[in-house]
Structures are given as C-alpha cells and as structure tokens.
Amino acid sequence: MRKWIRIVALLGILSVVAASCGSDSEEAAGDFKQCDAGETDGDLAFFNWSEYMDPDLIAAFQDEFGVTVTEDFYPSNEEMFAKISPGGTGYDVIVPSDYMISILRSEALIQPIQKDAVPNHVNIADKFADPPFDPGNTYTQPYQWGTTGVGVDLGVTGPDIPLTWGLLFDADLAEQYGLSGKISLLDDPRETMGAALKYLGYSLNSTSADELAEAEAVIADAVSRVAAFDSDQYSELVVAGETIAGHGYSGNFLWDFEEGESEYTYFVPDEGGTVWVDGMAVLVDAPHPCT
Numbered sequence: 001m002r003k004w005i006r007i008v009a010l011l012g013i014l015s016v017v018a019a020s021c022g023s024d025s026e027e028a029a030g031d032f033k034q035c036d037a038g039e040t041d042g043d044l045a046f047f048n049w050s051e052y053m054d055p056d057l058i059a060a061f062q063d064e065f066g067v068t069v070t071e072d073f074y075p076s077n078e079e080m081f082a083k084i085s086p087g088g089t090g091y092d093v094i095v096p097s098d099y100m101i102s103i104l105r106s107e108a109l110i111q112p113i114q115k116d117a118v119p120n121h122v123n124i125a126d127k128f129a130d131p132p133f134d135p136g137n138t139y140t141q142p143y144q145w146g147t148t149g150v151g152v153d154l155g156v157t158g159p160d161i162p163l164t165w166g167l168l169f170d171a172d173l174a175e176q177y178g179l180s181g182k183i184s185l186l187d188d189p190r191e192t193m194g195a196a197l198k199y200l201g202y203s204l205n206s207t208s209a210d211e212l213a214e215a216e217a218v219i220a221d222a223v224s225r226v227a228a229f230d231s232d233q234y235s236e237l238v239v240a241g242e243t244i245a246g247h248g249y250s251g252n253f254l255w256d257f258e259e260g261e262s263e264y265t266y267f268v269p270d271e272g273g274t275v276w277v278d279g280m281a282v283l284v285d286a287p288h289p290c291t
Helices: 055-065 077-084 098-106 119-123 171-176 189-199 209-225 234-240 250-257
Strands: 044-049 069-074 141-153 183-185 226-229 245-249 264-267 274-282
Touching: 044 077, 055 069, 069 077, 077 098, 077 189, 098 274, 141 189, 141 234, 141 250, 171 209, 183 209, 183 234, 189 209, 189 245, 209 226, 226 234, 234 245, 234 250, 245 250, 250 264
Parallel strands: 044 069, 183 226, 183 245
Antiparallel strands: 141 245, 141 264, 141 274
16 A cells, blocks of 8 residues: 555646557557547556545546546555456556566566657656666656655654664564564565565665575564564554554655654664655556556
8 A cells, every 4th residue: 555645746647647658659659559648548447556546636537537447456566467467457557666667568568658648747857757667767657756664653662763674573672662463564575575685784686595585584583573464554553553663655654644643753774775666557458548
C-alpha cells in the first residue's frame, strides 16, 4: 500500500492515463494504436497499489471523460509482475516501481509513451526526466517518489532510539526497546532483502551469493520477533498499537502518523535505504490504451 496524496497534487496525473499510448520515437509508437490527447477508447482497467490514488480523483476522471474505472490492487511489484506476465489480464494501466520498469521493458510488457498525446509531460521535474531505469521516460511517466525506512512509536520506545535497521533485525535491540512480537516487515522480497543487506553493510543491489545468504539468515533469525509481513497496513498497525516498529514506505507512515495519538517518527536508517520512483505504464495488450 502506498497512500495517495491530496487531490490538488494529482490533478494532472490521470490526464496521462487518458492518452498514454505511443512513444517519443515514431518508429516505436507505430507498432501500437495511436492516440490523441484527451482521447478515450473505452473504460479503464487500472492495476495499482492499494490506497495509492485519491478516489475523488478517479471519480473526477470518470466524470470528465465519461468512462468507468475498475481498479484492482497488488501488494508488491513481484505479485503484479506474476499476474501480468502471461498476458491477457484485461488491464490497461499499471504503476510499477523503478527496478520493475526495467524488467517490464526488457520483457516487452509495456508500450512506449506517445508524448504528443501527453501534453503535461512537460511539467515533470528535471530530476525525474531521464531516469536510468527508463531513459527519457520513454515507457513510463513518473507518478510518485519516496523512501523506504522504519516507522516507530516513540511513545513506547522513548525518543532516544538508534536510527538503524537493527530495530527490525537485532535481537538485543528488540529486547532493549520491547520490540519482540511488535515488528512488521514488508511482504516484499526485494525491499525486505534490501533492508537486511543494508543492515549488514552491503549494497541493496548485491548479487553476491554469500551476502544474500547472510541477509536471508538475518531475516530468518528475525522471524520469531516479527508480528506480520505486511505491505498494506504496516503504518496502521503502528498507530493502532499492534506493532511498535514497522518497515514501510515514507508516505504511508507520515500520513497515518498525523492521525495517531502517540508520538511517532519515520526515518531512513543510517546504514542507507531505498529511494523509489513509481511510474504509470500501459501494457502492450491493453484493451483500451488511449483511455
């Protein structure tokens, strides 16, 4: 789950969806149905992270373009990939993260963007205009970005806590701060392995068999202290008092912590963490690529 941000910040986003087939390259775009800006060609089947787009915005999109949006949800990029990779899902638009965009491109599962049909692409900030996972944003348009880190109920632990992945993985710290049985980890293999790798001082992109084995052992050791592997409600679990420390995305923690009655903090651990960018993409077999 990645919480949606307020509608004012999103008013331009779904117009990307309203005309999002094609490419910067006329040759690449020529393999797919051509769309005009604002054109629709049927109802929209949207496969998205849960709670990642304001329902009021979707309602406004439906009213403006006279279409129906059907939204299904996934908890991780890997689950989304497993669902769409055989083809024929009936989905039009997905919201993959940076590394998954690279995979989707290499597997030829998403269409290039026809930028003439997406006039508000000129509003994309320079820092997101030429990402290494999709040079020139040829296949995607950026939607949101954030970090992955740790959210903690300071009302339980006290304010003086180390800013480390060890709060999730270290048995001694769990005992010191009363965290055993009160920890959640993301139900996302890349994110959770990445956190363990950074805790050990390794790159979260490590391909070393030895380093990956060490990270796997760290997670296995932590399982007895973990209340849940959860990618949907980890921030809500902290606010509800069901957990004390959670692994998750910045937006969810910061959003839900505003509603809580305790004192909370969110941080990217000192060992380092993930900065992610999610983009919108149209599947190669989208039934309604222009919508």
